[in-house]
Amino acid sequence: MRKEPVKIKEVEAPVRSGNFEEVILGYSEEEALREAARCLQCKNPLCSSGCPVGIDIKTFIHKITQKDYAGACSTIRQKNNFPSICGRVCPAEYQCRKACVLTKRGERFATPEAINIHFLERFAGDYGMNNPANRQSGAKCIDAKAKKVAIVGSGPAGICCAGELARAGIKVVVYEGLHKLGGVLRYGIPPFRLPRNILDYEIESLKKMGVDFVPNFIVGRNKSVDELLKEFSAVFLGLGAGIPSFLGIKGENLCNIYSANEFLTRVNLMSAYKFPKAHTPVNIGKSMVIIGGGNTAMDAARCALRLQKMNGLNPDTTVLYRRSEVELPARRLEIEHAKEEGIKFKLLVKPEEFLGDEKGFVRKLRCLQCELGEPDASGRRKPIEIPGSGFEVDCDIAVVAIGLNANEILTKVTPALKVDKYGDVVVDENTMETSIKNVFAGGDIVGGEGTVIEAMGMAKRAAKSIIEKLCNQR
Amino acid sequence: MSIKILEKKILADVLGSKIVQIKVPAKDVAAYAKAGQFIVLMVAEEGERIPLTIAGVDKDKTAITIIFQEAGLTTRLLGKLEPGDSLYALAGPLGHPTEIGENEDVFIIGGGVGIAEIYPVACAFKAKGNRVTTILGARTKELLILEEELKKVSDNFYITTDDGTYGQKGFVTDVLKNLLAAKKPCNLVYAVGPIPMMRKVSETTKPFSVKTLVSLNALMVDATGMCGCCRVSVGGKTRFSCVDGPEFDAHEVDWDELIKRNKIYCDKEQHICKLSFK
Numbered sequence: 001m002r003k004e005p006v007k008i009k010e011v012e013a014p015v016r017s018g019n020f021e022e023v024i025l026g027y028s029e030e031e032a033l034r035e036a037a038r039c040l041q042c043k044n045p046l047c048s049s050g051c052p053v054g055i056d057i058k059t060f061i062h063k064i065t066q067k068d069y070a071g072a073c074s075t076i077r078q079k080n081n082f083p084s085i086c087g088r089v090c091p092a093e094y095q096c097r098k099a100c101v102l103t104k105r106g107e108r109f110a111t112p113e114a115i116n117i118h119f120l121e122r123f124a125g126d127y128g129m130n131n132p133a134n135r136q137s138g139a140k141c142i143d144a145k146a147k148k149v150a151i152v153g154s155g156p157a158g159i160c161c162a163g164e165l166a167r168a169g170i171k172v173v174v175y176e177g178l179h180k181l182g183g184v185l186r187y188g189i190p191p192f193r194l195p196r197n198i199l200d201y202e203i204e205s206l207k208k209m210g211v212d213f214v215p216n217f218i219v220g221r222n223k224s225v226d227e228l229l230k231e232f233s234a235v236f237l238g239l240g241a242g243i244p245s246f247l248g249i250k251g252e253n254l255c256n257i258y259s260a261n262e263f264l265t266r267v268n269l270m271s272a273y274k275f276p277k278a279h280t281p282v283n284i285g286k287s288m289v290i291i292g293g294g295n296t297a298m299d300a301a302r303c304a305l306r307l308q309k310m311n312g313l314n315p316d317t318t319v320l321y322r323r324s325e326v327e328l329p330a331r332r333l334e335i336e337h338a339k340e341e342g343i344k345f346k347l348l349v350k351p352e353e354f355l356g357d358e359k360g361f362v363r364k365l366r367c368l369q370c371e372l373g374e375p376d377a378s379g380r381r382k383p384i385e386i387p388g389s390g391f392e393v394d395c396d397i398a399v400v401a402i403g404l405n406a407n408e409i410l411t412k413v414t415p416a417l418k419v420d421k422y423g424d425v426v427v428d429e430n431t432m433e434t435s436i437k438n439v440f441a442g443g444d445i446v447g448g449e450g451t452v453i454e455a456m457g458m459a460k461r462a463a464k465s466i467i468e469k470l471c472n473q474r
Numbered sequence: 475m476s477i478k479i480l481e482k483k484i485l486a487d488v489l490g491s492k493i494v495q496i497k498v499p500a501k502d503v504a505a506y507a508k509a510g511q512f513i514v515l516m517v518a519e520e521g522e523r524i525p526l527t528i529a530g531v532d533k534d535k536t537a538i539t540i541i542f543q544e545a546g547l548t549t550r551l552l553g554k555l556e557p558g559d560s561l562y563a564l565a566g567p568l569g570h571p572t573e574i575g576e577n578e579d580v581f582i583i584g585g586g587v588g589i590a591e592i593y594p595v596a597c598a599f600k601a602k603g604n605r606v607t608t609i610l611g612a613r614t615k616e617l618l619i620l621e622e623e624l625k626k627v628s629d630n631f632y633i634t635t636d637d638g639t640y641g642q643k644g645f646v647t648d649v650l651k652n653l654l655a656a657k658k659p660c661n662l663v664y665a666v667g668p669i670p671m672m673r674k675v676s677e678t679t680k681p682f683s684v685k686t687l688v689s690l691n692a693l694m695v696d697a698t699g700m701c702g703c704c705r706v707s708v709g710g711k712t713r714f715s716c717v718d719g720p721e722f723d724a725h726e727v728d729w730d731e732l733i734k735r736n737k738i739y740c741d742k743e744q745h746i747c748k749l750s751f752k
Contacts, residue, residue, distance in 0.1 A: 221566065253706075255734055259701060271520065279518075279746060
């Protein structure tokens, strides 16, 4: 008989939803050993094919079963520099776990039988973090003094590329526009999903490898790409998807209607949940409505509910999404966590108009009920409005989490850089080189919004091309 | 890199209003800054990011001048810093620079601390050979800043004070209206000041169909286009002040919306100020 999957320990919903501490506690050694022992060690493993960076999953799990945790960590680090981050934020149910031979076939997401690869990755990564003597520095292929690469943006793509290049002995300088490092890992993902000490540790590790970070530096406003090319052998653009989309409906500029980016930036980057100890405010309402169904919407909803509880309000946070539950693009785990914490879901709903009071603050949201029609270009069934189904919901804070567009602050002032109709940077898919020689790009500025690990996959491809190019130039 | 305040000057300190000028090292900003642009700064790690206009760049392009009025928590904390004290963060230049034409008649209007913003713009217009008419407004004589500096770059120069303690008693719009009514040549009106003043300027120039630009002081967080906090309706379209502005056609701005949006955090601001300055 097959062994049962080992459940991960979590802080109970009523407790965790009153603070910003980490929700998932991780496997103990004994739990990790039990879960790792479930792995069939397939002769031809499928799991790695589901990983955007191709981690040798079979081997690292085997090493865990052998209690060689440092070995497991270094196996992961050969392909992924940030196991403690990815073990926490990867949508494994779409990726490695969906490819695992133990999952039921034909399902949209991995089923519970699949090995909890992400939790094992996190276990190995955290082991490596707590036992840093086992960190590898990697082989140096070229003279560090001769070649320098500039990286624009310190988000997942930027720091991944920085790590790959630094391991190859290349001098890297990372420029970041904000005052803190980490990009979306810092301003977007809340600390209860990714504790800040993990992110800080990974960035400190890069610094120890010799990577320089320059915050408060906006390439395109300060130095241009051309100027960087005079100083550096190559440039990598990990600019991210920066500009929030709005619904374009009436009343959207009423007070207390936030983009998810603004709401999360206030809460995560500026620590508004610590107001007034932290000086940046965020408004909290009796009825908080989050529009959208992705990870960002779940993050916003879970932050909103926490803020309500921490400020003595009855938790009343609702996610509005225009399709049904199965189409929610968020990680299944986030949806489950959100539900456990008491977030309400109103599905098949399309916002029509925000209504405000005389002072300009939002009070209600008028909506229409939808039903699902035929699949659209994305393969998901299209929501169709039901005429005459209009209704109003109370809403004194709204967060619009319906996606992001390319940030044009650099691309607009760099005419030689080819962009597509969405403003995303066009690259050679194999080398990740842009239309400008020696300028590479990866992450959300290339493919539009994706996951952390997809961004890292692109960054690794770019790093490989940069290393090959610089080695050949010698 | 530490951002140590190099110089500090109190430009005005009356009636509970304090206008302060500081000079800070910022070579990456100074090298690229143009008239009309701003920076975002943080006083401390737990502080807010606030946008402030670049009032000047020093000759060797290593430092910038910032002028601010103590109003909310952050500007009051900033006002407490002395030469040698450090800022936590500073980034810029942000926003579009002012478009500077040539051989035109330009009316430049500044009210209150907004005068700090028009100064580099007036210099830039003058440097390109434009004829500059400057109208300054302040509540009272002691709150008037940069008078001598602006006089030097102006072909015509007017001052108004609300209480009549200096210059003409009344508002900048009184002078503006007279000039326009007298058919003085004017290709552009450029105004920065409190929102009611900018709105009044807009209403004054509209019947004369004179192109009128205003630099808006919407609330911001990142100030690089990421958050949309600073969105304003201009000509019925939503624009971000930080990356699409800060200058917009005054006749197209939805002033009521801007006034309301700038009050989103009034309660919280009062609360935190009360806690911090008992």
